[in-house]
Amino acid sequence: MLPPVTDSIADSIGSTPMVRLTPQNKVSMLAKLEFTNPTGSGKDRLAKYILDEHERKTAFESRDKQTKRTLIIPTSGNLGISLATLAAQRNYRIIAILPERTSNDRIALLKALGVEILRSPNEVRPEAPESAYSVATKLAEQLKDAVVMDETKLRDLTAYHQLAEEILQQTKTAVDFVFVGVESGATLTGIAQYLKEKIPGVKVIGVEPTESILSSEHAHARSDWKVEDMGNNFVPTSLDLGMVDAWIKVSDKEAYSVARRLIKEQGILCGPSSGAVVAAAARHAHQMSSDHSTHTFQSVVILNDACRNYTSTLLSDDWLFENDLADDLITHELEYLSQNRYRAASxxxxxxxxxxxxxxxxxxxxxxxxxxxxxxxxxxxxxxxxxxxxxxxxxxxxxxxxxxxxxxxxxxxxxxxxxxxxxxxxxxxxxxxxxxxxxxxxxxxxxxxxxxxxxxxxxxxxxxxxxxxxxxxxxxxxxxxx
CATH class of the missing domain: 3.10.580.10 (CBS-domain)
Incomplete structure (x- = not known):
C-alpha cells in the first residue's frame, strides 16, 4: 500500500525499513535504516518530538506571529538539519553551532535551509567559554524569544520509544543485541529503556570513536576523530550509562572503509557513523565465534546517517587517501580502478x-x-x-x-x-x-x-x-x- 499524501514532511518520519545484511559467523545481522527518514537521519524523530513538545508547552503558534522565534542548536549537524527542515513552515529563525569537523556538504545544506552557522573547536570542553554549549547559552540570553535545543541534557526520550517498538515488531521480538552509535546518548538510552522492559535479556552495545571518552570518563580524548555524529569528550546527561551493556570503539579508518563497502557491495547508501556501527557488530560477531553453542544470535544495527551528506568526504576517493581512511582492501580496489588496471598504458x-x-x-x-x-x-x-x-x-x-x-x-x-x-x-x-x-x-x-x-x-x-x-x-x- 502506498503511503498517504500528507500535509507536512514531519508526517513521513518513522516506519523505516529493516534490511538483512550478510550474516557474520553465528549472527544474523539486521540493519535498521534510520537514514531513510526525510532528512537522511534518525535525528528526525527527536527533532519532531522536541519541537512539538516545545510548542505544546509554550502554546506558541509562530505562523501567526510577525516576529520569528529563535532556536539555537549546539549540534554536530544532523539535529540542526532535522530541526531546520521541520521548522521551515513554522516561521523560526535557526542558529546552529557546529564543530569544525562537520562536512562542507552538511554546512551547504544548512545554509540552503536558511540556518545561521557558528563554528566551535573540535576539542573544546563543554564548560569552556568557546564551546557550542556556552555560546548557545550566551546567545539565548541576548536574543529575544530564543530557546536552546540541547539534546545532551534531555531526560525525556519518548521520541525513540517508537523506534524501539518498530524494532520489536520487525524482528518479532527475536533480538539479542542492538548496536547504536553514541554521541549525546539520547538514541541509545531511549531505545534501551523501551527494549529492556520488553526483552529483559537484550544487550545494548554502545559504539564510539577510538578517541572518545564516553565509555571511560577519565580517559584522554584527542577529540580530533573524523566520524561525525559519534563520540564525545564528556558524558552527556542524556546518556544513561546503566543502559549500556558493553562498549566497542571503532577507528575512523574502520568506519569509513566499512561504509564504502556497504555502499558498493550491498547498495546501502549510509554514512560513516553507520559504517562504524556495522564494523563494531561484525567484530562482536567474530569474537563470539569461540562459542560452541548451536544457538544463532540476531543483532540489530542502527544506521543513522545517509551518504548524501558526505559527498566531499566519504564519497571522495581523493579525500579518503589524503586522510588515510581507506583500509588495505578499499585501497587495493580504488588503486586498481584508478591506476593499476591500465598497466601504465597511454x-x-x-x-x-x-x-x-x-x-x-x-x-x-x-x-x-x-x-x-x-x-x-x-x-x-x-x-x-x-x-x-x-x-x-x-x-x-x-x-x-x-x-x-x-x-x-x-x-x-x-x-x-x-x-x-x-x-x-x-x-x-x-x-x-x-x-x-x-x-x-x-x-x-x-x-x-x-x-x-x-x-x-x-x-x-x-x-x-x-x-x-x-x-x-x-x-x-x-x-x-x-
Whole structure:
C-alpha cells in the first residue's frame, strides 16, 4: 500500500525499513535504516518530538506571529538539519553551532535551509567559554524569544520509544543485541529503556570513536576523530550509562572503509557513523565465534546517517587517501580502478583513427551530414590558417539550436561552436591538454567530467584524434583488464 499524501514532511518520519545484511559467523545481522527518514537521519524523530513538545508547552503558534522565534542548536549537524527542515513552515529563525569537523556538504545544506552557522573547536570542553554549549547559552540570553535545543541534557526520550517498538515488531521480538552509535546518548538510552522492559535479556552495545571518552570518563580524548555524529569528550546527561551493556570503539579508518563497502557491495547508501556501527557488530560477531553453542544470535544495527551528506568526504576517493581512511582492501580496489588496471598504458595505446576535422567556415549542414555519416558525436574545429585546434561542435548541440531556431543549416560552425579561444583575456571553455603520452589513468580521470577528449600534440598545434570513454572501455576489454 502506498503511503498517504500528507500535509507536512514531519508526517513521513518513522516506519523505516529493516534490511538483512550478510550474516557474520553465528549472527544474523539486521540493519535498521534510520537514514531513510526525510532528512537522511534518525535525528528526525527527536527533532519532531522536541519541537512539538516545545510548542505544546509554550502554546506558541509562530505562523501567526510577525516576529520569528529563535532556536539555537549546539549540534554536530544532523539535529540542526532535522530541526531546520521541520521548522521551515513554522516561521523560526535557526542558529546552529557546529564543530569544525562537520562536512562542507552538511554546512551547504544548512545554509540552503536558511540556518545561521557558528563554528566551535573540535576539542573544546563543554564548560569552556568557546564551546557550542556556552555560546548557545550566551546567545539565548541576548536574543529575544530564543530557546536552546540541547539534546545532551534531555531526560525525556519518548521520541525513540517508537523506534524501539518498530524494532520489536520487525524482528518479532527475536533480538539479542542492538548496536547504536553514541554521541549525546539520547538514541541509545531511549531505545534501551523501551527494549529492556520488553526483552529483559537484550544487550545494548554502545559504539564510539577510538578517541572518545564516553565509555571511560577519565580517559584522554584527542577529540580530533573524523566520524561525525559519534563520540564525545564528556558524558552527556542524556546518556544513561546503566543502559549500556558493553562498549566497542571503532577507528575512523574502520568506519569509513566499512561504509564504502556497504555502499558498493550491498547498495546501502549510509554514512560513516553507520559504517562504524556495522564494523563494531561484525567484530562482536567474530569474537563470539569461540562459542560452541548451536544457538544463532540476531543483532540489530542502527544506521543513522545517509551518504548524501558526505559527498566531499566519504564519497571522495581523493579525500579518503589524503586522510588515510581507506583500509588495505578499499585501497587495493580504488588503486586498481584508478591506476593499476591500465598497466601504465597511454593514449597512444588506444590506437585511435586519424582525426576528422572541419574548418570554422564549414556550414552547419555539412558538419551534421559528416557526423551522421561517420556516426560521430563531435567534430574538432581546426583553424584554416595554422591548423590549430580552436573548438569543437557536437551533433546534439547543433540539432538543439536548429530546433530552437537559433541557427540555420547555411550558417557556419564558427558562429555556434564551443570555442577554446580567449575573449577579453578569459578562456571561454577551459582546455586540458591530452596528448598521445597522457596516461590512460589520467584520461579516465578526465572522462569523469567530460564526454570526449581531443588528442593533440603538447603545443596544441596538431589535432591527432578524438577519444571517448567507449574507446577506453574497449581497450580494457581487449586487454582483459576489466
Amino acid at each position: 593514449v597512444e595505446d588506444l590506437q585511435l583513427p586519424a582525426a576528422v576535422t572541419i574548418p570554422p567556415k564549414t556550414s552547419v549542414s555539412h558538419a551534421m551530414d559528416l557526423m551522421l555519416e561517420r556516426e560521430y558525436s563531435q567534430l574538432p574545429v581546426i583553424s584554416s590558417i595554422n591548423r590549430k585546434l580552436v573548438g569543437y561542435v557536437s551533433l546534439a548541440s547543433l540539432q538543439d539550436k536548429l530546433e530552437r531556431g537559433h541557427i540555420q543549416l547555411s550558417d557556419t560552425v564558427e558562429s555556434c561552436m564551443f570555442s577554446f579561444k580567449k575573449a577579453a583575456g578569459v578562456t571561454l571553455n577551459k582546455y586540458e591538454v591530452i596528448t598521445p603520452d597522457t596516461s590512460l589513468a589520467d584520461l579516465a580521470k578526465f572522462f569523469e567530467k567530460n564526454s570526449f577528449a581531443v588528442i593533440t600534440d603538447q603545443n596544441r598545434k596538431w589535432c591527432l584524434g578524438v577519444a571517448t570513454k567507449y574507446d577506453l572501455i574497449s581497450f580494457l576489454h581487449r586487454r582483459q583488464f576489466l
